Amino acid sequence: MGVVMASSATVGTGLATASHAKADTPWNVWDRVATCESGNNWSINTGNGFYGGLQFTQQTWLGFGGGQYASSAQYATRDQQILIAQKTLAVQGPGAWPVCSKYAGLTRANGLAVRVDGSGPVSTPKPTPTPQPPVSRSTNRALVIDGIVGPLTTRSTQHWLGIRQDGANYYNARTVIALQARLGVNQDGIIGPITTAAMQRYLGVPRDGASQFNARTVMALQQYLNSKGM
Secondary structure: OOOOOOOOOOOOOOOOOOOOOOOOOHHHHHHHHHHHHHOOOOOOEOOOOOEOOOOEOHHHHHHOOHHHOOOOHHHOOHHHHHHHHHHHHHHHOHHHOOOHHHHHOOOOOOOOOOOOOOOOOOOOOOOOOOOOOOOOOOOOOOOOOOOOOOHHHHHHHHHHHOOOOOOOOOOOHHHHHHHHHHHOOOOOOOOOHHHHHHHHHHHOOOOOOOOOOOHHHHHHHHHHHHHOOO
C-alpha cells in the first residue's frame, strides 16, 4: 500500500518498556499507546500533522479505511480509531508507533492485529460509524468556511470538477485525480506538496510549502466554490 505512519511522540531518555499483567486486554494496550502518544486525548489535533488519540497521519487514516468513519482520525470514536490502528498494526507492526509501542508493550498479538479486509485471528466487534453531516444540500446553500474537507466540501468540489457526486466524506482518489487534471499536475490520486502548491497557485493564495491541503488552503477553496455557486 505504501502508506507509512510515523508516530509523533517524543519522550525522555528515562522511558523504559512497560511491564503489564497477563490479563491485559487489547483495549488497555491501545489506551496505553494513546496515553503515550496524545495524553489519551482521542479528539486531539495540535496542528503537527498527526491526529486523534493514536496520532495517525491523514494518509495512514484514509489508507487503512478510516474515511468510512470520519474524514480525519480526531473526529472518530476511540473504538473506531483502535480498529484502524489494528489494521495498521497488521501491516506495519508495532514500529508504526516506534516509541509508544515499547512503552505500552504493544505486539501484533495483544493489539489484535487484523488484516485490511477486516478479518483476523480474533473476531472484533465493528464499531458503530459516527454519524456524518448529510451530503445533500441545495444549490443556494453556501459552504461553511471551516477549513475542513467534509462531505459538503467534497460534494461541491465534485460538482465544480464535473464528476459524479458519490457521497464520499472526503476527497477520495477519483476526486483527487479529477482535481489534479484540472490543476495540470501528475494524476496519481494523492494530495502531496506538488498538488497542494498547484491548488494554492490556482486559488491565488501564497504558497507555504505545505505537504497536503492545510486549513488555509481548504478555506480558500471553500470560498472559491461559494463564489462559483457550487
